[in-house]
Ligand SMILES: Cc1ncc(C[n+]2csc(CCOP(=O)(O)OP(=O)(O)O)c2C)c(N)n1
């Protein structure tokens with residue numbers, strides 16, 4: 234009965250393509266066209282500027298609590314670039330870059346953070362789920378969607394996003410195990426931004442990497458520089474190719490950093506040092522991509538100025554549209570089910586009746602609820 238090392242079939246690699254000076258490794262460069270590169274740069278800048286605007290709106294009391302994604306734009310934009318329109322995108326709450334890329338109207342994102350249910354209604358014709366705050370619960374939905382695709386013979390792939398903190402939740406592990414057992418077209422992207430509110434990454438798991446958890450579930454994984462748009466594209470493309478050809482799930486650990494607050498409800502200075510934040514600033518995905526674009530002659534100051542002006546106007550118009558939105562209390566009942574379950578329809582009817590009674594009792598003007606077709 235010998236004692237010998239067990240040979241595990243899965244190898245874990247770490248991938249980085251773009252350095253801090255904006256040089257791409259020629260052997261690994263995904264070689265995108267100038268048009269694709271310019272589109273990606275604009276998308277990354279758009280997400281950053283929207284975050285900055287939303288922070289200001291929150292400080293002015295015009296939206297609710299807000300969690301920015303500053304510094305993490307490449308980690309979601311890279312996979313979004315690889316997704317096909319019919320693929321499923323199951324976000325957490327730090328993927329605005331991917332949401333915008335997938336075609337979510339910006340005013341819906343603003344409305345979501347404003348607390349309006351309408352912001353969670355998925356645009357027509359998009360296979361996406363809305364922003365998900367209950368940590369890691371979306372992993373189960375994603376695995377279920379991937380299972381559904383496999384059972385139906387639908388070639389779509391489910392791309393699921395969560396944070397490093399989310400990997401401590403049972404939901405993440407159940408989804409990973411299920412996806413492995415059933416060899417599902419499931420790609421799970423961990424945005425390891427090193428913090429789960431005030432809990433640092435090293436208190437989240439004793440494992441030296443988060444990606445190595447894929448080995449326990451019997452499938453492949455890769456650790457990618459999450460602040461490197463090219464590394465994220467290459468890692469996501471390999472994973473998608475594998476999923477589309479029946480090769481099963483992939484876990485991607487995007488190593489990134491939350492440059493801003495967790496949400497507008499906390500003060501990171503209370504739990505992390507300024508030095509740590511300063512250390513990450515040169516690795517900012519936008520700074521690096523900008524350097525690459527200038528270095529390769531695809532952008533100059535005049536071009537950036539033009540894009541900035543376009544983006545500023547786009548955001549201004551979206552804020553205007555969002556603030557003109559007429560809230561409807563019946564929205565609390567909409568947008569979750571394709572067909573409303575009878576129990577929910579009964580709640581909706583009861584709510585409508587109590588609204589009507591309230592208006593007639595005290596003579597106050599209540600917002601006019603738009604009738605639900607199925608309530
Ligand atoms: C199930 C659940 N528990 C707790 C919370 C409160 N909460 C919101 S975000 C968060 C930390 C999440 O950390 P991580 O997964 O690393 O994502 P990040 O915020 O860093 O993007 C917590 C504990 C929640 N939203 N859901």
Ligand SMILES: [Mg+2]
Pocket residue numbers: 396397398424425426427428429430
């Ligand atoms: Mg985190």
